[in-house]
Amino acid sequence: MTFIAQRLQYFDSSDFREVFNRKQLLKNPVDLSVGEPEEHTTDFIKEAGIRAINENKTTYTPANGIVDLRIAIAKKLNEENGLNCNEEAVTIVPGLTTGQLLIYMAILDPGDEVLVMDPYYPPYNYLASSIGAHVTLVSVLPDFQPDLPMIEASITSRTKAIVINSPGNPTGVVYPESTLRKIASIAEEHGLLVISDEIYEHFVYENKHFSIGSIYPNTLTLNGFSKEFAMTGWRIGYIAGPKDIIEAINELQQYMVFASSSIAQYAALAALSQRPTINGKYLRKRDVVRKSLQDMGYTVHGMQGAFYSFFKAPNDITDIEFVEKLAERNLILVPGRAFSRLHGFVRLSYGANITQVEKGLDILAEVTSEMRS
Ligand code: PLP
Numbered sequence: 001m002t003f004i005a006q007r008l009q010y011f012d013s014s015d016f017r018e019v020f021n022r023k024q025l026l027k028n029p030v031d032l033s034v035g036e037p038e039e040h041t042t043d044f045i046k047e048a049g050i051r052a053i054n055e056n057k058t059t060y061t062p063a064n065g066i067v068d069l070r071i072a073i074a075k076k077l078n079e080e081n082g083l084n085c086n087e088e089a090v091t092i093v094p095g096l097t098t099g100q101l102l103i104y105m106a107i108l109d110p111g112d113e114v115l116v117m118d119p120y121y122p123p124y125n126y127l128a129s130s131i132g133a134h135v136t137l138v139s140v141l142p143d144f145q146p147d148l149p150m151i152e153a154s155i156t157s158r159t160k161a162i163v164i165n166s167p168g169n170p171t172g173v174v175y176p177e178s179t180l181r182k183i184a185s186i187a188e189e190h191g192l193l194v195i196s197d198e199i200y201e202h203f204v205y206e207n208k209h210f211s212i213g214s215i216y217p218n219t220l221t222l223n224g225f226s227k228e229f230a231m232t233g234w235r236i237g238y239i240a241g242p243k244d245i246i247e248a249i250n251e252l253q254q255y256m257v258f259a260s261s262s263i264a265q266y267a268a269l270a271a272l273s274q275r276p277t278i279n280g281k282y283l284r285k286r287d288v289v290r291k292s293l294q295d296m297g298y299t300v301h302g303m304q305g306a307f308y309s310f311f312k313a314p315n316d317i318t319d320i321e322f323v324e325k326l327a328e329r330n331l332i333l334v335p336g337r338a339f340s341r342l343h344g345f346v347r348l349s350y351g352a353n354i355t356q357v358e359k360g361l362d363i364l365a366e367v368t369s370e371m372r373s
Pocket of ligand 1: 035094095096097098121165168169197199224225226232235236237
């Protein structure tokens, strides 16, 4: 007899657990598995959080977040992203991962379909399946750019939404504006909602970032503080979009979240007042990683943004065999199957500092050349 609900069959985090276990077995591994920037939260942001605590701003906030933060976010979205929204069209969530579940719960009934590009950020897939929706995975091989006819061919009468993530995890792909315009017109033609996860918007090295919400009003724009502001542990993000959907999310938040952390919200408000300049450093790391991978003989696609590379293991060995081989030499990467139906790829994160990244690349080069000889 089991007390566990059926929906658990749709969740699979075993690949990430295995990565964690591999790390535990090693002494000082070179860890290029983690999807986090190397920086710490900046002092003035930490101080704003501490100030909120000292000023007893430690009580529940409205379910959709404090109004000052929503106003600041609406301003940012209007000025930087070309959206046309006010604070009522913005809701604060305790991180985009929870945000994604709230969105799906707000829009999807059992049997509804959602299109997700493969490779994907895992919650896009598992969370939709777990609430009875059908996920149609659309392959973006070979270059990780979406194939527009394939997207159109995947749409059925039950398709409600398309999820896009540019700059993307795990491939680092950035969609050009022309592609996003075409996706918007496909969505319009078929009456689809676009869910656009833009959490890596400030990590762009090629193809300028373009917010699809600026041209297609039936878009939910997701962004957060985890990556740009190195605030992964604060658990804070936001969703902006059509007011009826935002209201539905707020209704759900009332009983599922109650409200995001007040302390994190005040820290986030401070964060928006002073934006970090991070691109130079990450562009340099991107260049080092891309060139090294190419020198090792890997075919490299994507990598126009975010801080990931997703490439195929050599000699047709499986992703698991490859990450195990690398772990034997103290390097930790994530097997591609955690992000994809495809099993031959691995994800390398260059969120880590350049010394670690270079150490990791040296190990990768040694193992690769041994395997190829
Ligand atoms: N969206 C993408 C594409 C991500 O890669 C991640 C984290 O790796 C998240 C969302 C998670 O964001 P949050 O920390 O706000 O839950």
